[in-house]
Amino acid sequence: MNAALRSVALLTVLLCARHSTAADDPLPSWNDTARKKSIVAFVQKVTTEGAPGFVPVPERIATFDNDGCLWAEQPMYFQALFVLDRVKALAPQHPEWKEQEPFASLLKGDMAAVAASGEKGLVTMLAATHSGLTTDEFAKVVTDWLATARHPKTGRPYTEMTYQPMRELLAYLRANGFKTFIVSGGGVEFMRPWTERIYGIPPEQVVGSSLKMKLEMRDGIPVLMKLPEINLVDDKEGKPVGIQQSIGRRPIAAFGNSDGDLQMLQWTTISRSPQDQTPRLGLIVHHTDAEREFAYDRKSMCGKLDKALDEAPTRGWLVVDMKNDWNTVFSPPAK
Amino acid sequence: MNAALRSVALLTVLLCARHSTAADDPLPSWNDTARKKSIVAFVQKVTTEGAPGFVPVPERIATFDNDGCLWAEQPMYFQALFVLDRVKALAPQHPEWKEQEPFASLLKGDMAAVAASGEKGLVTMLAATHSGLTTDEFAKVVTDWLATARHPKTGRPYTEMTYQPMRELLAYLRANGFKTFIVSGGGVEFMRPWTERIYGIPPEQVVGSSLKMKLEMRDGIPVLMKLPEINLVDDKEGKPVGIQQSIGRRPIAAFGNSDGDLQMLQWTTISRSPQDQTPRLGLIVHHTDAEREFAYDRKSMCGKLDKALDEAPTRGWLVVDMKNDWNTVFSPPAK
Ligand SMILES: [Ca+2]
Ligand SMILES: [Ca+2]
Numbered sequence: 001m002n003a004a005l006r007s008v009a010l011l012t013v014l015l016c017a018r019h020s021t022a023a024d025d026p027l028p029s030w031n032d033t034a035r036k037k038s039i040v041a042f043v044q045k046v047t048t049e050g051a052p053g054f055v056p057v058p059e060r061i062a063t064f065d066n067d068g069c070l071w072a073e074q075p076m077y078f079q080a081l082f083v084l085d086r087v088k089a090l091a092p093q094h095p096e097w098k099e100q101e102p103f104a105s106l107l108k109g110d111m112a113a114v115a116a117s118g119e120k121g122l123v124t125m126l127a128a129t130h131s132g133l134t135t136d137e138f139a140k141v142v143t144d145w146l147a148t149a150r151h152p153k154t155g156r157p158y159t160e161m162t163y164q165p166m167r168e169l170l171a172y173l174r175a176n177g178f179k180t181f182i183v184s185g186g187g188v189e190f191m192r193p194w195t196e197r198i199y200g201i202p203p204e205q206v207v208g209s210s211l212k213m214k215l216e217m218r219d220g221i222p223v224l225m226k227l228p229e230i231n232l233v234d235d236k237e238g239k240p241v242g243i244q245q246s247i248g249r250r251p252i253a254a255f256g257n258s259d260g261d262l263q264m265l266q267w268t269t270i271s272r273s274p275q276d277q278t279p280r281l282g283l284i285v286h287h288t289d290a291e292r293e294f295a296y297d298r299k300s301m302c303g304k305l306d307k308a309l310d311e312a313p314t315r316g317w318l319v320v321d322m323k324n325d326w327n328t329v330f331s332p333p334a335k
Numbered sequence: 336m337n338a339a340l341r342s343v344a345l346l347t348v349l350l351c352a353r354h355s356t357a358a359d360d361p362l363p364s365w366n367d368t369a370r371k372k373s374i375v376a377f378v379q380k381v382t383t384e385g386a387p388g389f390v391p392v393p394e395r396i397a398t399f400d401n402d403g404c405l406w407a408e409q410p411m412y413f414q415a416l417f418v419l420d421r422v423k424a425l426a427p428q429h430p431e432w433k434e435q436e437p438f439a440s441l442l443k444g445d446m447a448a449v450a451a452s453g454e455k456g457l458v459t460m461l462a463a464t465h466s467g468l469t470t471d472e473f474a475k476v477v478t479d480w481l482a483t484a485r486h487p488k489t490g491r492p493y494t495e496m497t498y499q500p501m502r503e504l505l506a507y508l509r510a511n512g513f514k515t516f517i518v519s520g521g522g523v524e525f526m527r528p529w530t531e532r533i534y535g536i537p538p539e540q541v542v543g544s545s546l547k548m549k550l551e552m553r554d555g556i557p558v559l560m561k562l563p564e565i566n567l568v569d570d571k572e573g574k575p576v577g578i579q580q581s582i583g584r585r586p587i588a589a590f591g592n593s594d595g596d597l598q599m600l601q602w603t604t605i606s607r608s609p610q611d612q613t614p615r616l617g618l619i620v621h622h623t624d625a626e627r628e629f630a631y632d633r634k635s636m637c638g639k640l641d642k643a644l645d646e647a648p649t650r651g652w653l654v655v656d657m658k659n660d661w662n663t664v665f666s667p668p669a670k
Contacts, residue, residue, distance in 0.1 A: 214572075
């Protein structure tokens with residue numbers, strides 16, 4: 001072999017080796033910072049048989065917040081944008097909305113007045129658009145909306161506003177025997193139609209806020225009607241309740257981005273007794289990248305991160321700095 | 336080979352073949368009747384790729400009632416027996432119960448008066464024994480009770496009063512890609528401490544009746560207090576609600592034994608449209624064996640089977656005749 005050929009061969013070997021390393025990295029969109037190292041160390045600890053931190057597969061429960069943790073939530077929660085679109089779509093069937101707030105302001109395009117109606121206004125519109133139809137009808141409305149609606153800033157479908165590093169994390173945990181759940185303040189029926197396709201999380205592993213339902217027979221066919229009455233607000237103190245109701249065991253890892261996740265992070269990571277030595281992981285996605293995404297925390301209307309950010313150091317929660325910890329933000333569009 | 340040797344060899348082959356057939360039978364406790372054939376035919380239909388009835392793995396959801404379907408429920412629901420035992424155990428801490436019904440009658444041993452207090456009396460005792468403690472405390476109480484309590488007729492631990500044919504059915508369905516859930520009128524927190532060990536059904540696949548809960552901090556440790564307020568009665572019309580809340584998709588197979596399962600069976604098996612050709616299985620365990628178990632249906636206090644029995648033929652639900660369809664009733668004790 002002459003020198004040139006040897007160089008080519010060596011280069012090939014090196015390139016292949018490098019390629020192989022990249023392919024072996026389960027979290028390629030994460031920069032090689034302390035956060036990534038801590039995540040990998042946690043997973044290795046709980047999966048190393050015979051080691052003191054070993055956790056049997058059935059107990060490897062991981063819970064993920066959705067808005068601002070798995071997909072974006074600015075300029076406002078995507079479900080709120082869905083509500084606004086639905087009010088406009090349903091307006092012809094509701095002539096009375098022309099006289100009722102906040103519907104009237106929204107239909108006139110007065111967004112300042114809509115915003116001023118606050119959470120109460122949103123709940124009014126939410127009840128009007130999320131109830132009075134069956135669960136199957138609602139799922140179809142959500143699916144149809146997602147197929148055509150576009151994000152006001154990026155122009156992308158909302159299901160293409162998911163975070164690639166978090167999707168890698170979901171897959172990495174599942175490859176290590178974890179069962180991954182969504183535990184979101186968002187509506188459970190708003191998420192289930194698409195979480196399996198986008199995140200690989202099946203409907204039975206989605207926990208969220210919900211309305212009460214009533215079984216009815218319609219021409220001999222059973223349907224579940226969505227009622228304008230809240231069943232569970234799966235946010236803040238409601239998250240551990242939702243976890244207990246639907247999962248029935250304590251997660252060993254929880255992922256969030258706002259004060260709405262504070263109690264879930266506490267529930268997951270606070271040791272119950274000095275004897276409890278199970279490794280536990282709490283992680284907060286901190287939105288620090290105004291250029292590639294949005295930068296916000298303590299003062300944000302959506303995804304306010306204040307108390308949980310203050311508590312993170314003493315609890316040992318990882319705070320992900322999106323700008324520096326992630327080399328990619330959004331997942332590429334599905335083919 | 337002489338004739339004797341040939342006979343031995345032939346016998347060996349026959350015995351091995353027979354042994355192999357028995358070992359291959361996933362439902363050995365089921366007699367070879369029409370019910371067993373229908374179950375096997377259903378499973379083959381939904382698992383045969385390319386065939387018209389094929390159902391992808393994620394949609395193979397099967398829901399099982401518990402009382403009277405997976406374990407016994409006579410002389411009364413085991414959770415009711417648990418309630419009676421708990422009232423007696425807690426009586427020293429509740430001197431006021433000596434003056435309050437139905438506690439007073441129970442503590443005096445007047446079971447006729449307790450029975451006369453009916454469902455209202457039971458709910459009063461249920462609230463008193465199932466709330467005012469944390470979810471972890473309650474799980475421990477259940478586990479401790481099951482370790483020592485014995486069934487009044489058989490003297491066996493309650494977890495040894497499970498039906499072997501149904502446990503084989505659970506395993507058979509899981510081996511064929513099904514996800515098996517419990518959907519019971521019983522308390523979800525009463526079942527979760529033992530369903531994984533006994534049935535192989537993890538806590539997150541148990542749906543049941545529940546009380547509301549409240550998150551509290553106790554000396555810096557988060558706990559969920561059980562409140563004396565009903566969250567969901569997962570029975571009758573409540574079963575499809577529980578299924579939708581916790582599973583979020585429609586089962587393709589449902590198993591029950593009483594009118595409490597009527598709506599779950601309807602929800603699971605009634606075709607939503609002429610285009611819907613998915614095979615669906617509804618099954619009712621009919622308690623017909625007074626000798627090996629109990630015989631009851633239309634007039635029973637616990638597990639009343641009346642309307643669902645009448646509806647079974649027109650809906651095509653299988654009605655299992657315990658006496659003739661099962662060659663074994665109870666599972667052998669766990670080693
Ligand atoms: Ca969030
Ligand atoms: Ca039953």
